Amino acid sequence: MTIPIQLNKSILDYFSVGGVWQNILFYATILCLLYINILLTRRKKSYKLQPVGDLPDEKDESALTTADSTGLKTNAALNNETATLRNELLALGEKLELSYMKSERLNGQLSEILDSVELTMAYDHTLWDWSLDFSSKEITLSEYGLKLFGFPENTKPVLNEAIHIVDPRYQTALMDAVEKSFKTGADFSITCLVHPLNGSQSKEIKAAGRVYYNEHETPLKLSGKFSITHTEPLMKR
Numbered sequence: 001m002t003i004p005i006q007l008n009k010s011i012l013d014y015f016s017v018g019g020v021w022q023n024i025l026f027y028a029t030i031l032c033l034l035y036i037n038i039l040l041t042r043r044k045k046s047y048k049l050q051p052v053g054d055l056p057d058e059k060d061e062s063a064l065t066t067a068d069s070t071g072l073k074t075n076a077a078l079n080n081e082t083a084t085l086r087n088e089l090l091a092l093g094e095k096l097e098l099s100y101m102k103s104e105r106l107n108g109q110l111s112e113i114l115d116s117v118e119l120t121m122a123y124d125h126t127l128w129d130w131s132l133d134f135s136s137k138e139i140t141l142s143e144y145g146l147k148l149f150g151f152p153e154n155t156k157p158v159l160n161e162a163i164h165i166v167d168p169r170y171q172t173a174l175m176d177a178v179e180k181s182f183k184t185g186a187d188f189s190i191t192c193l194v195h196p197l198n199g200s201q202s203k204e205i206k207a208a209g210r211v212y213y214n215e216h217e218t219p220l221k222l223s224g225k226f227s228i229t230h231t232e233p234l235m236k237r
Contacts, residue, residue, distance in 0.1 A: 130207065131223035132159060134182060145226075150197030167193035167202075182219050185211050191229065204229045 131140045138156040141149070149165055151157050159178070163171050170192035181188040188209040195202050209224020 127225040127227050129223070130209070130226050131221045132178065133221050134219040148196065148203070148228075149194060150200065165194050165197060167195060169193070178222060181209075181211050181222050188222055188224060 128142050128145050129140075130145060132138075133140070137159040139159060139162055140156055141151070143153065146153060146155065149162075151162075163175065166174055170190070174190055174192060177188055177190050180186055188207070188211075190208075191204065191206045193202055194205050205226055206229050207224060207226035209222055211222050212220045214220050
């Protein structure tokens with residue numbers, strides 16, 4: 001015969017939360033929560049102990065690192081090539097600009113030279129004034145005449161000094177023609193070779209003129225025109 005266990009009523013009252021069904025529901029809920037807690041704890045431990053199989057191994061990590069490094073090197077090389085190309089384009093642009101400026105300068109110089117040549121050719125075909133004073137024997141020439149013979153600007157060369165630019169073969173003939181014109185009043189005319197003082201190319205000059213007198217029939221000057229001839233230079237004949 002089973003003897004029922006007699007529990008102390010004060011203990012039952014201590015753990016009681018109400019009626020019979022209330023006690024059953026309360027403690028059943030506690031048991032369920034404990035069970036759920038135990039399941040979650042076991043699953044957490046199983047996750048911690050599970051081997052990591054999906055993570056890449058060392059070889060894969062090395063491959064990824066190598067790929068990243070290669071990509072960085074490729075980007076760096078492209079940046080360097082871009083910078084080099086940019087510098088080359090800038091240098092080429094500077095060269096083109098310098099070439100353009102030099103071309104403009106050369107065109108300007110060429111234009112000045114052509115203008116000078118045209119002016120010289122026009123001057124060479126022009127008759128220019130000259131005169132020789134009877135008393136002082138000073139020669140008066142235009143600005144172009146002084147430049148043509150190599151004399152300084154705004155000067156009046158003396159005949160005895162200016163005669164040295166005339167080729168020695170024609171110096172005596174020129175002096176005789178001048179003296180004859182002053183003495184007899186004959187027209188002056190001579191063609192001779194001149195070597196300018198500035199060392200420029202020798203020129204063949206043709207000069208002509210006549211004597212001018214004052215009211216007392218005293219010679220004042222021998223004056224006329226001269227030009228550059230365009231025949232074969234006398235020095236080559």
